[in-house]
Amino acid sequence: MPIKFKKLLYVKSVRIIIDRLWRDNPIFSMCLGVCSALAVTNKVENAIAMGVGVTFVLVASSVIISFLRKLISSRIRMIIYMVTISTFVIVVDRLLKAFFPSISEAIGPYIGLIITNCLIMGRADAFAIKNEVRYSALDGLASGIGYSYTLIIISIIREVLAFGSVLGMKVTPEWWTNWVVMAMAPGAFFVLSIFLWITRNMAKIQPEK
Amino acid sequence: MKKKISMILFVLILGSILTFVLIGVNYYTKPIIEKNEAIKIKSRVMDAFGISYNIDDIEKVFSENVKIETENNVKYYFTENNEISFEITGNGLWGPITGILALKPDLETIKGITLIHQEETPGLGGRIAEKEYLSSFKDKKIIPKLEIVSPGKAIKENEVDGITGATMTSKAFEELINNQAQKYISNLKRN
Numbered sequence: 001m002p003i004k005f006k007k008l009l010y011v012k013s014v015r016i017i018i019d020r021l022w023r024d025n026p027i028f029s030m031c032l033g034v035c036s037a038l039a040v041t042n043k044v045e046n047a048i049a050m051g052v053g054v055t056f057v058l059v060a061s062s063v064i065i066s067f068l069r070k071l072i073s074s075r076i077r078m079i080i081y082m083v084t085i086s087t088f089v090i091v092v093d094r095l096l097k098a099f100f101p102s103i104s105e106a107i108g109p110y111i112g113l114i115i116t117n118c119l120i121m122g123r124a125d126a127f128a129i130k131n132e133v134r135y136s137a138l139d140g141l142a143s144g145i146g147y148s149y150t151l152i153i154i155s156i157i158r159e160v161l162a163f164g165s166v167l168g169m170k171v172t173p174e175w176w177t178n179w180v181v182m183a184m185a186p187g188a189f190f191v192l193s194i195f196l197w198i199t200r201n202m203a204k205i206q207p208e209k
Numbered sequence: 210m211k212k213k214i215s216m217i218l219f220v221l222i223l224g225s226i227l228t229f230v231l232i233g234v235n236y237y238t239k240p241i242i243e244k245n246e247a248i249k250i251k252s253r254v255m256d257a258f259g260i261s262y263n264i265d266d267i268e269k270v271f272s273e274n275v276k277i278e279t280e281n282n283v284k285y286y287f288t289e290n291n292e293i294s295f296e297i298t299g300n301g302l303w304g305p306i307t308g309i310l311a312l313k314p315d316l317e318t319i320k321g322i323t324l325i326h327q328e329e330t331p332g333l334g335g336r337i338a339e340k341e342y343l344s345s346f347k348d349k350k351i352i353p354k355l356e357i358v359s360p361g362k363a364i365k366e367n368e369v370d371g372i373t374g375a376t377m378t379s380k381a382f383e384e385l386i387n388n389q390a391q392k393y394i395s396n397l398k399r400n
Contacts, residue, residue: 068223076216080223087227091234098238101245109304109328180374183333 013138020142026119027150028199033119037151038188040110044167047155049103051148053096053111057088058120058147059140062128066136069129081124082115089114119147150195157191158182250296250309250325251275254286256340257294257311257321283393286311292320295393299385302377304328306337306385316394317352322386334378345369351390357383 008014026032033054040046061084065072072080093111096104104111114120123143128136156166162182164172181187251271255262262270276287286294286309294311306327311320322343329335336342349355350367357379363370371379 071219073212073216073219076220079220083220083224083227087231090231094234094238094242098241098245101249105326180333184330184374 012135016135016138017142020139020146021149022146023203023205025146025150025199025203026122026143027147028196029203029205030119030122031196032122033117033147034192036110036113036117037147037154037192038185039113040107041151041155041188041191042158042162042183044152044155044159045103046107046110047151048148049096049100049107050110050114051144051151053092054114054117054119054147055141055144056092057085057114057117058123058144059137060088061085061120061124062136062140063133065124065128066131066133069131072129077125077129078121081121085120085124086115119143154188154191154195157195158187162187253309253323253325254294254311256323257309258286258288258292259311259321260288280396283396285393285397290314293397294320295389296325297385297389297393299381299389301327301329301337301381301385302334302375303330306382310386310390312351312390312394316397317350319346319349319351319355322346329375329378334372334375336372336375337378337382342372351386352394355383355386355390 009018020026024030027034027037036050036054040050061081064084065081068080089111092114093104093108096108096111123140127139131139159166160171161179164170164176164178179187182191248267252262252267254275255267255271258275260270260274274288278285278287283295291314292311293314293316294309296307297310298305298307300306304327306324306329308322308324308326310322312318313320324338324343327335327338329337345363346355346369348366349369354367356365356368357371358368360370360373362368
């Protein structure tokens with residue numbers, strides 16, 4: 001590896017991006033936001049919309065919390081996170097309803113659940129509260145992208161098996177029988193756990209002893 | 210003590226600022242959302258009647274083809290051919306379902322059904338909102354009772370296929386349609 005490139009790996013912002021996308025991926029490494037990864041991944045379209053929504057809320061709340069980090073006393077930090085996060089979730093919900101009514105219809109009930117997505121609270125408490133605004137924004141963005149691509153991969157597997165399509169386009173041959181179980185919660189558990197097993201092995205993530 | 214007061218103050222101030230942000234967003238999006246809702250209902254009414262339209266001229270086609278009459282706060286939609294439709298609401302398996310039921314002039318045969326809102330499991334019960342499924346209700350008799358039967362078993366003129374893997378949703382939907390149809394049809398016949 002050229003020395004310049006190696007040095008780049010030690011720059012904080014580059015480190016943040018690479019870690020959030022791979023070694024510290026929110027879903028398969030930190031196991032945060034798993035509930036939504038199970039709930040909305042039966043169609044790729046839903047997974048994309050959820051990913052965009054979560055990424056937006058994550059960046060916005062990380063920036064605000066990081067900006068206010070010197071004013072927030074540790075005893076009230078949780079309530080500050082909740083108030084900030086829920087504000088942005090409501091904003092996302094309203095904007096979707098106004099400008100993308102069809103997506104809002106498809107995943108509307110899950111939008112409210114972004115508030116309870118532990119990923120957002122987790123990043124706020126683990127990172128934004130003690131880091132500068134620019135790093136927090138980057139952390140939010142990278143975590144959001146790491147979360148979204150995992151969701152999209154899982155949803156592609158599930159949509160192909162359950163409906164024989166990707167984004168509504170038919171991809172399977174005529175003789176294909178749809179696996180109804182993949183559209184339901186149990187299918188999500190199977191796919192997610194196999195996915196965790198493979199990716200955690202690939203990323204060489206060891207359980208803490 | 211001083212620290213506590215400043216903590217409370219901080220929460221209050223941040224809370225009010227964020228509330229103002231929300232008020233602003235609400236003020237800005239409310240008219241758009243209401244317009245979307247109104248257009249959605251109109252388009253679903255026309256879908257139920259089988260009137261074709263383009264996304265850009267929903268309002269125009271609607272006002273040309275459909276008349277609205279209100280009775281006891283219930284809106285009835287009429288076409289030139291005396292077909293009639295109304296909103297149906299009730300409980301699905303997981304949440305409320307609302308839709309539009311259109312009947313032929315004999316008040317017994319279904320002209321079409323469309324859904325406005327449902328919260329059933331995506332991919333299973335949620336398939337009741339699909340056009341292909343809803344079109345299987347066309348020309349079915351709702352008097353004395355519409356029946357949703359096991360998938361592939363519908364033969365009689367008051368029977369419709371259910372959805373594979375969504376028996377409970379199908380049952381709830383059947384009950385909803387029958388209840389609402391009976392209620393509104395008897396209202397209509399009285400007049």
